[in-house]
Amino acid sequence: MKATAVANANMALVKYWGKRDAKLNLPTNGSISMTWDGIQTVTTVEFSDRYSEDSILVNDEELKKDEKDVLGHVERIRQIAGIGEKAKIVSEANFPVAAGLASSASGLAALTVAAAEAAGLKMTEKQLTMLARQGSGSASRSISEGFVEWYRGEKADGSDSYAKSIAPRAHWPEFRMITTILSGKKKPISSRAGMAQTVATSPYYDGWLRTIDEDLKKVRQGIEKKDFDLVGSIAEANCLKMHATMFTTKPAIIYWIPATVEIIHAVRELRDSGTPCYFTMDAGPNVKVMCLEKNEASINKHFLSLEGVQKTMSCGPGGGAKLVNKHLF
Numbered sequence: 195m196k197a198t199a200v201a202n203a204n205m206a207l208v209k210y211w212g213k214r215d216a217k218l219n220l221p222t223n224g225s226i227s228m229t230w231d232g233i234q235t236v237t238t239v240e241f242s243d244r245y246s247e248d249s250i251l252v253n254d255e256e257l258k259k260d261e262k263d264v265l266g267h268v269e270r271i272r273q274i275a276g277i278g279e280k281a282k283i284v285s286e287a288n289f290p291v292a293a294g295l296a297s298s299a300s301g302l303a304a305l306t307v308a309a310a311e312a313a314g315l316k317m318t319e320k321q322l323t324m325l326a327r328q329g330s331g332s333a334s335r336s337i338s339e340g341f342v343e344w345y346r347g348e349k350a351d352g353s354d355s356y357a358k359s360i361a362p363r364a365h366w367p368e369f370r371m372i373t374t375i376l377s378g379k380k381k382p383i384s385s386r387a388g389m390a391q392t393v394a395t396s397p398y399y400d401g402w403l404r405t406i407d408e409d410l411k412k413v414r415q416g417i418e419k420k421d422f423d424l425v426g427s428i429a430e431a432n433c434l435k436m437h438a439t440m441f442t443t444k445p446a447i448i449y450w451i452p453a454t455v456e457i458i459h460a461v462r463e464l465r466d467s468g469t470p471c472y473f474t475m476d477a478g479p480n481v482k483v484m485c486l487e488k489n490e491a492s493i494n495k496h497f498l499s500l501e502g503v504q505k506t507m508s509c510g511p512g513g514g515a516k517l518v519n520k521h522l523f
């Protein structure tokens with residue numbers, strides 16, 4: 195009853211921001227992401243009657259009580275499998291967690307795949323995306339490879355809200371996302387709480403929802419045709435729209451720090467001077483710069499030289515979550 199899985203993080207090009215059902219984690223809108231190559235979490239789960247309670251160690255630190263809703267996901271998997279044994283979970287991420295770096299996506303995806311296997315569940319990729327979704331919405335997209343769409347679905351039971359690869363990594367291996375790490379600090383408000391507050395109080399939220407289908411359509415088309423300017427421009431505008439709904443929430447949610455604004459301007463200046471690049475951000479201060487492989491080295495060098503950038507991480511489209519043989523304990 196022990197298994198280990200590895201899952202990459204993913205970054206949304208069209209964002210998920212808001213739930214139509216908080217218990218089942220059903221989104222108010224569909225989203226499309228790119229699974230990142232090598233920015234990942236490895237997780238080992240063991241269910242055993244040797245353990246008197248569940249424990250979870252992330253990057254050598256015991257998870258704090260307020261972060262333990264992850265254990266609710268373990269309980270969900272235990273119930274589906276009809277087992278009672280407690281779990282020991284050890285997880286290692288190769289990037290700062292809880293700073294808007296899609297840590298919940300790769301963490302919950304790796305946990306889902308490892309725990310389902312350790313509990314003896316045999317699930318299809320589609321079923322795993324729906325199970326991961328219940329742990330963290332964005333995790334549903336980290337199960338699959340390359341460019342991934344998570345469907346909003348219409349049904350109240352969530353059976354049509356799953357994620358699926360819409361293009362494999364080999365379709366567009368030149369696409370790059372460079373993450374500028376500006377702050378490794380924990381974010382001021384979790385995305386879960388932030389999106390609930392936004393749906394409840396932002397007067398801009400209806401505007402956000404009205405434009406999503408068009409954004410999804412254009413990004414799907416852009417990926418299919420490998421049209422970098424189309425994908426980049428829609429993704430950048432979509433991210434700004436999401437942050438506009440956050441800014442207009444009561445009380446306002448502002449994940450940005452001064453260096454965030456500096457990087458945004460730097461991307462626009464580079465673009466104006468003829469280097470194709472666009473930015474996106476999640477619920478955190480770090481800016482991700484989208485570009486093509488041929489411009490990756492020079493763009494990376496440029497951002498590393500800016501004040502406020504601690505480091506950068508660059509990657510192309512990556513593979514889906516998978517089981518591995520090497521356990522962490």
Ligand code: PMV
Nearest residue numbers: 206209210331332385476477
């Ligand atoms: O699923 P969560 O709780 O990690 O929320 C993700 C929300 C965003 O990262 C801001 C957008 C997205 O689609 O990943």
